[in-house]
Amino acid sequence: MKKSAAKPKLAALTAPAIRRPSRAEAEAAVATLLAWAGDNPAREGLRDTPARVARAYEEIFAGYQQDPASILDTVFEDVSGYGEMVLVRDIPFFSHCEHHMAPFFGKAHIAYYPDGGVFGLSKLGRLVDVYARRLQTQETMTAQILAALDARLHSRGAAVLIEAEHMCMSMRGVRKPGALTVTLQFSGPFKSDPAEQARFLSLVRDRR
Structure with missing residues (x-):
């Protein structure tokens, strides 16, 4: 097991520095x-x-004090030639909408095709928390998770699906509790090949 020497910068994915009140x-x-x-x-x-x-x-909001690059610091290269999809599904999270500061919560599903190394499985859950523990939109959070994966692992492709209920929609405004918002982001073969997207979605939905 080795640490990858390359450490791509994720500065664009972190929150800008501001004066923090006392x-x-x-x-x-x-x-x-x-x-x-x-x-x-x-x-x-x-x-x-x-x-x-x-x-x-x-x-x-601890995510503002955390660096996604440090979460994804270790890549395990000794995977005995494994090159198929790695999927971690049903990762629970809680976040807050940046428009109303109301909670939204749900599950994230992350898959990638390794190319020379894999992450420890717990790292994907921690990566979700880094971005969830900030004021967010679900769309932005989905894109940030995918960008962090692509920047750090240089995988052959990744997929992120998030499904969540937003309290700003459930307890105020239109007041539609139980409505779920689903966002997806793909790269590599997941983006270019509809069959790969279908395979990913099938594995996410398979609850047997």
Whole structure:
């Protein structure tokens, strides 16, 4: 098992640097929102809510502090000639819509054709989390995951399918709970060959 020497830069896939407000500023902002919503941030039940929200946000949006290149740092080259599709399906995730900051959640399915090496299977789940733990659109998140895979592994092709329910659609607006949004992104033979797309989708849907 070896580490790949090549480490393509993924700078374009990471969030731009900005001035990060202090914890006190973040907590004050939460208190302002509580008051704007019509409640009293000083009452007993809400007194510690700004601090709790700030701590929760550190976990929920931890992806801003993580580098996808480090997640995909190790490529195992000793795969005994394996060159068929690798598929990890039903990867659960939770994210937040960048338009309303409402949660969306679902499953990601990732496949690729290795070309000289494979990722540890847990790395694909961690890669999903890096991008899910940011303010997102599902379309962007799908494209980012595929781009990170292609940049790091130089695979012969990859496929990403995400299906999710968006609370901004379920609990507000049109209020259609249970509606799923499906996004797909392909590269290599998955992009050029409809038969490869069909094979991928069949394996994703096969629940036997």
